[in-house]
Amino acid sequence: MSHDELKGLAEGYALSALDADELKQFEAHLDACQECLASVAELRLPVDALSMMNDEAEPAGNLRERILASARAEPRNQEQPVKSAPWWLRPVLRPIPVAAVFAGLVAVIMVVAVWGSQADGDLSSVQRRLSLTYDGIEIMAQAEQWWRFDGSGITSGAAGTLAYSEEIGAACLLVWGLAEADHFNYQVRLTEADGAVTVRKMWRYDDAMWLILDGDPNLLQKLEIMLFNGETSPDSETPPLPVLIDIPLTAS
Amino acid sequence: MEELTDEVLLQLIHLGNESALGALYDRHGKAAYSLAYRMLGDVHAAEDAVQEAFVNVWRRAGSFRNARGTARTWVMAVVHHRSIDIGRKRRGIAPRELPLDLTLLPADSHDTWSEVSNTLDRALLKECLEQIPLEQREVIELAYFQGHTQREIAELKGIPLGTVKGRVRIGLQKLRGLVLELGLGGSTDEP
Ligand SMILES: [Zn+2]
Numbered sequence: 001m002s003h004d005e006l007k008g009l010a011e012g013y014a015l016s017a018l019d020a021d022e023l024k025q026f027e028a029h030l031d032a033c034q035e036c037l038a039s040v041a042e043l044r045l046p047v048d049a050l051s052m053m054n055d056e057a058e059p060a061g062n063l064r065e066r067i068l069a070s071a072r073a074e075p076r077n078q079e080q081p082v083k084s085a086p087w088w089l090r091p092v093l094r095p096i097p098v099a100a101v102f103a104g105l106v107a108v109i110m111v112v113a114v115w116g117s118q119a120d121g122d123l124s125s126v127q128r129r130l131s132l133t134y135d136g137i138e139i140m141a142q143a144e145q146w147w148r149f150d151g152s153g154i155t156s157g158a159a160g161t162l163a164y165s166e167e168i169g170a171a172c173l174l175v176w177g178l179a180e181a182d183h184f185n186y187q188v189r190l191t192e193a194d195g196a197v198t199v200r201k202m203w204r205y206d207d208a209m210w211l212i213l214d215g216d217p218n219l220l221q222k223l224e225i226m227l228f229n230g231e232t233s234p235d236s237e238t239p240p241l242p243v244l245i246d247i248p249l250t251a252s
Numbered sequence: 253m254e255e256l257t258d259e260v261l262l263q264l265i266h267l268g269n270e271s272a273l274g275a276l277y278d279r280h281g282k283a284a285y286s287l288a289y290r291m292l293g294d295v296h297a298a299e300d301a302v303q304e305a306f307v308n309v310w311r312r313a314g315s316f317r318n319a320r321g322t323a324r325t326w327v328m329a330v331v332h333h334r335s336i337d338i339g340r341k342r343r344g345i346a347p348r349e350l351p352l353d354l355t356l357l358p359a360d361s362h363d364t365w366s367e368v369s370n371t372l373d374r375a376l377l378k379e380c381l382e383q384i385p386l387e388q389r390e391v392i393e394l395a396y397f398q399g400h401t402q403r404e405i406a407e408l409k410g411i412p413l414g415t416v417k418g419r420v421r422i423g424l425q426k427l428r429g430l431v432l433e434l435g436l437g438g439s440t441d442e443p
Contacts, residue, residue, distance in 0.1 A: 011420045012402045016333060017395035019403050020349035044325060046427040050396050051287050051328040053377035059285035059299060064277050067303050071273055071310040135263070 001025055003033075010036055014043035135212050136172040139165045143172075147217075153244040154186070154225070155179050162247060164217055171217045175225070175245075176208040185228035186244075188213075191221045197234040223247040258323030266314035273310055280324060281306075284331040291335040291397050292342070301338050305331040336399035348401065380430040388423030391416050 009026040012018040018026060030037055143163035151158025160175035173188065188211055190198045202209040202225070217223060225245040258279065264272035284305060288298035308330050333350045340347055381389060394405045402420065406413040 008417055008421070011417065011424050012395070014424070015392070015395045015420065016329075016336065016350055017400065017402050017405075017420075019401050023349055042428065043424060046424045046431060047396070048325050048328065049377050049380065049427060049431045050392070051325075051332060052283060053374050053381060054283075054286040054290040056282065056374065057286045057289040057298070059281060059302060060295070063285070063299050063302065064274060064281065066299075067277055067306045068270055068274055070303065070307050071270060074307065074311060135260070 006033075007036060007039065010039040010043060014040055014047050135170070136174065136210050139163055139168055139170055139172040139212065140174075142167055145218075147247065147249065149245060149247050151175050151177060151245060160225075160245070160247070162217060162223070166216070169215065171213045171215075172210060173202070173213060173223075173247075174208065174210045175202075178204075178207045178209065180207045186225055187228040187232070189222070189224045189226065189234070189243075191223075193219055193221050195221070199232050199234045201228050201232055217249060220249060223249060258327075262309075262313045262323050265310055273306065276309070276327065277306055280327050284328065287328065287331055288335045291332075291399065292339050294342075297338055297342060298335075301335040302331060304338075305334040308334070332396075339399050348399075376434055377431065380427060380434060383430055384423050384426050388419045388426070391419045392423045392427070395420065 006026060006029050009018060009022055012022065013026050013030075026036075030040065140163045142165040144166055145164040147162040149160045149162070151160050154175070155178055158175060158177040160173070162171055162173050164171040175186075185204055186202045186209055188200050188202055190200070190213070192198075200211055200213075202211045224243045224247065226241040226243050229241055258276065261272045261276045261279075265276065281302065284302050285298055288301040288305075289295070292298045292301060305327070309327060336350065337347060381392075384392075391402075391405055391409075394400045394408070395402060400408065402416045403413055406416045409416070
């Protein structure tokens with residue numbers, strides 16, 4: 001099939017209207033052709049619009065329960081294999097700093113710990129923390145860039161790492177070795193290149209804390225950790241808090 | 253769970269969290285059912301399609317690896333495929349090969365689309381389709397809502413396959429332009 005003919009399959013692909021042989025050829029071609037991949041990406045918008053333009057119909061009230069019941073009856077952890085390596089295998093496939101492995105382990109331990117604490121915590125907050133942790137592991141598993149920093153500004157022996165995955169477009173900031181009993185909360189102050197400041201509270205669990213940051217940390221002017229003052233607005237009246245850690249943003 | 257994004261819900265679903273599946277259904281179940289009902293025209297068949305689709309999401313949430321803002325598209329695509337399968341079976345037409353791994357589809361280049369699209373009036377979206385010339389609209393509807401392949405449409409309408417493809421291409425291009433104009437205030441620039 002010529003490239004023009006293959007290109008002419010993009011619309012049929014987006015509408016799921018290709019024959020079996022066309023589909024096979026086009027999917028194989030998509031693996032290698034950025035141009036066709038871009039056409040398909042563009043076509044998602046009108047196809048998505050088609051999916052959303054129907055007269056609203058009301059499903060039976062018990063459909064939700066039926067779905068949950070059949071999900072419950074499904075055996076878990078028997079997922080079909082995916083084409084790329086699962087995230088927990090990826091780190092061992094290429095050399096990464098010891099810090100990465102260590103940070104990953106800390107995060108895994110946190111997941112287990114967070115699961116374990118479900119009984120006493122507010123469930124939705126636990127789930128939110130859990131999902132954030134899961135995001136953090138995912139970012140660390142795929143990160144191309146790592147920064148290590150000393151956490152002794154908070155307590156001696158503390159250390160931290162910032163991992164950035166370009167593919168995901170987010171970074172995971174992780175600090176461990178905090179004094180477990182201090183129960184303090186910390187915040188991160190992000191200063192953009194244009195001077196705009198954002199303040200975010202870090203998620204704390206036992207002797208560690210972490211935060212997912214959207215975007216590329218290389219574009220930041222400053223990234224600082226300080227005690228949480230109860231305000232997540234940078235222009236609050238509260239007097240500025242001393243900076244405990246000024247994370248150096250020169251990639252290591 | 254209202255504050256969680258669809259993508260986070262999918263991660264929780266992958267971890268076996270049933271409430272997350274319920275939350276995803278609360279968010280998209282009605283739209284999913286409306287699509288299935290339009291495609292199948294039958295209450296029971298539409299419910300079966302939606303049920304199978306969400307169970308499929310439950311099974312395969314871990315293979316969803318796309319950038320943010322695309323989980324809804326993924327869910328709707330699963331519903332679409334289940335409806336094609338069920339519709340063909342009911343009409344006694346041979347089952348079809350459908351794209352296997354939906355997660356391989358690239359993310360939409362319009363990041364804002366997914367946010368905007370949730371608030372768009374479906375009547376206005378429908379008007380976009382109605383603005384497209386009948387012969388283009390017809391082939392798009394036969395493909396998307398009736399689940400026919402382009403080759404089947406060519407046979408059905410007695411027109412060459414190349415003509416079907418051409419009409420689909422121009423029709424979808426127009427639809428894209430109209431929807432962008434509607435949702436993004438007339439801007440069609442790539443971000
Ligand atoms: Zn190509």
